[in-house]
Amino acid sequence: MARSPRRDLIDAGEVGVYPCVQRAVRRAWLCGQDPVTGKNFDHRKVCMQERLAFLAGQFTIDICSMAIMSNHIHLVVRNRPDIAGQWSDEDVALRRWNLFPERKTEDDKPAEPERHELAMLMADSEAMTD
Incomplete structure (x- = not known):
């Protein structure tokens, strides 16, 4: 069964809190030690945190919680249309x-x-x- 599009579920004019999860693709490693290649990608974590903070500020999104794991990221975000409207x-x-x-x-x-x-x-x- 197909899911409803987000535009039908979320009212862009209302403040809301949403959990978001994004996984890396094809066994890609976001950060940490890749057990297969032996490469360490810890340097990416700070870059990702800084970029997410920058983007959140540009789009009036509050990042309530963030967890950057080795191959995926968890966010809890709140949209702020009340601020954007001003x-x-x-x-x-x-x-x-x-x-x-x-x-x-x-x-x-x-x-x-x-x-x-x-x-x-x-x-x-x-x-x-x-």
Whole structure:
């Protein structure tokens, strides 16, 4: 029996708490010691934590709980449409810039956008509704 699509189960306008699990594919190892290859992937854990924290901030998601295991990850997240509804167009444009920067710094981070770059994003209705 097929499951219902999430869009039918979750009201995007309501605050909700959701458990999420994601497994690695094809015996891939997220972190820890891979017993088959002998490689250690512990360095990935910090990168994953930092990236998840960054993404949560861009999408008004609270990470209530996180467990990064050797081949899967468990999250408990809460969406915050009440906060997103208070964002100005400039807030939305800045978050979009952070996700898809048109310029980056030397260390590959999003460069600080200039006023005219944010204005161009705010004028692009397609970019603002993505």
